[in-house]
Amino acid sequence: MAIALILTMIFLIAIGLPVAFAMLLSATGFMALAGIGMPTLPVTLFSGSASFVILAVPLFILMGEIMSSTSIAARLIDLSRALVGWMSGGLAHVNVVSSMLMAEMSGSAVADAAMMGKLFVPQMERAGYPRAFSVSVTAASAIIGIIIPPSIAMVIFGAVSNTSIRDLFLAGLAPGIGLGIVFMITNRLFARRENHPRDAAFAVAALLAALRRALVPLLIPVVVIGGLIGGIVTPTEAAAIGVIASLLYGFVLRELSLATLWRLLVSTSHQSASILIIVAASAILGQVLANEQVPQRLAAQLGDTTESAWLLLLYINLLLLVAGMFLQATAAIIVVVPVLMPVVLSFGIDPVHFGILTCVNLAIGQQTPPVATVLMTVCGITRTPIKETFPYMVWYLAAMFVVLAVVTYLPLMV
DSSP: OHHHHHHHHHHHHHTTOOHHHHHHHHHHHHHHHHTOOOTTHHHHHHHHHOOTTTTHHHHHHHHHHHHHTSTHHHHHHHHHHHHHTTSTTHHHHHHHHHHHHHHHHHOOHHHHHHHHHHHHHHHHHHTTOOHHHHHHHHHHHHGGGGTSSSOHHHHHHHHHHTOOHHHHHHHHHHHHHHHHHHHHHHHHHHHHHHTOOOOSOOOHHHHHHHHHHHHHHHHHHHHHHHHHHTTSSOHHHHHHHHHHHHHHHHHHTTOOOHHHHHHHHHHHHHHHHHHHHHHHHHHHHHHHHHHTTHHHHHHHHHHHHOOOHHHHHHHHHHHHHHHHHHSOHHHHHHHHHHHHHHHHHHTTOOHHHHHHHHHHHHHHHTTSTTTOHHHHHHHHHHTOOGGGGHHHHHHHHHHHHHHHHHHHHOGGGO
């Protein structure tokens, strides 16, 4: 019966029904057929999303929206240009480093992709880079947004699996930096093959000036993440501090108005609602799967199949990669993680290691068809057919798999 439930949900998603409604319809239909009482449905829906930890999600989204609407993005891009623009293929490297810095602001790969697509692809085209290459490097580097903290995906994972969000944020730093490094190596290879230009000569004075202008924007995420990692504040409190700091920055420098703030609040509410309705619906699905003892059965079946944690990690990678190809990262975490967590724990795998592994897999899934959320976002903004990016994207995907392999089998990296 549980298999029928999951297949029904997959079918509903495949025909275009929003993930949250696919989860609700399949789960409630199963409950009706099984004769399970439904009076508690509204309470379960409410309690599924009424969590103090989950409150961090809309707050981090709002922080990213505010920072994107002020000069913070421009100042960070100027700093990136001063740092790496002098290298061969300079703008491609600036793109990657800017994404690494902006990852500290938004926590969302799609948000970073939308912003960077508007900013960088036209600049790179004017500088002589092929549009398909510009789209590819922009989409690839945007996934760093869900690896380097603050990460909305990690907040959801922590809430779903009862794993320390502080530890997840701390563990995400090395893989996020690792992705940036392999992307820059890939940029360098393309720069040599296609003779990409340098952006500007290196100048200490320009670097110091850019660093001075970016100092306050850099301090905001340092205070937010530093307070969380230091155990001074909770994830939700850290997000609230980030919102207050970014509001002060915008209003003190007169880069924000009440009308702009209202627009950002509306945008935040829309984005938050799309995530929280999935979280609420997952409570119903989780209840049904728990009643059917699906996690326990899966753990027993995998235990009979293999006793090797290394082989189990390979199976998990394959499952998460497939899930990421068809589901948005938040939905994939909510559907897959509660089922896999008992299996992971039974094999003695660290939940934080599993969390980072999950985020990296789902980040890769956001670049691979048929859904390819991040890649589709950049292609849509720039009106670039997705098939034109494949000759470049395959190499960036290869770089992502290198980092995935290291994260999977060298847990010291996390």
